[in-house]
Amino acid sequence: MALAAADRATVRALWKKMGSNVGVYATEALERMFLGFPSTTTYFLHLDLSLGSAQVKAHGQKVADALTLALEHLEDLPRALSALRHRHVRELRVDPASFQLLAHCLLVTLARHFPGDFSPTLQASLVKFLSHVISALASDCR
Numbered sequence: 001m002a003l004a005a006a007d008r009a010t011v012r013a014l015w016k017k018m019g020s021n022v023g024v025y026a027t028e029a030l031e032r033m034f035l036g037f038p039s040t041t042t043y044f045l046h047l048d049l050s051l052g053s054a055q056v057k058a059h060g061q062k063v064a065d066a067l068t069l070a071l072e073h074l075e076d077l078p079r080a081l082s083a084l085r086h087r088h089v090r091e092l093r094v095d096p097a098s099f100q101l102l103a104h105c106l107l108v109t110l111a112r113h114f115p116g117d118f119s120p121t122l123q124a125s126l127v128k129f130l131s132h133v134i135s136a137l138a139s140d141c142r
């Protein structure tokens, strides 16, 4: 089911506000995930995961760009994210539960940086957006 127009508008407004810093917030979310949920680090043993690591920052930018791309292709997320889905499900074999952990950490990060904007409505719209992304990215049943 597509994301409702109101949810899209809410998420797009926050994205606009983040401007060129989406990668900064995605990086913080990754750092929170690695520290808060250490089992997620097992996929990244080839990277330097210390706080402030340039490699995590570079990875955060990739995640951010994928989320921005998803926001631009909400009409057809399965197609827009099909290569990334293949990468995560077939090659990297990421546990689907891990995606919820990253989504959680993204929400915490955004709530921290945008406390005045982070209403229950914004949270709900973000949760729906991230759920759409995750179902296009983490499940191989399409």
Ligand code: HNI
Residues within 6 Å of the ligand: 040, 043, 044, 047, 059, 062, 063, 066, 067, 084, 087, 088, 092, 094, 098, 099, 100, 102, 133, 134, 137
């Ligand atoms: Ni994910 C690589 C986007 C969740 C583990 N990931 C990528 C890349 C993008 C990306 C973009 C780079 C493409 C490539 O390597 O071909 N990842 C996303 C997005 C989400 C997500 C948008 C969720 C919203 N990834 C996760 C989660 C895990 C994860 C939850 C594991 C806990 N991702 C990886 C790993 C790589 C990766 C591992 C390869 C990193 C590398 O350096 O090789």
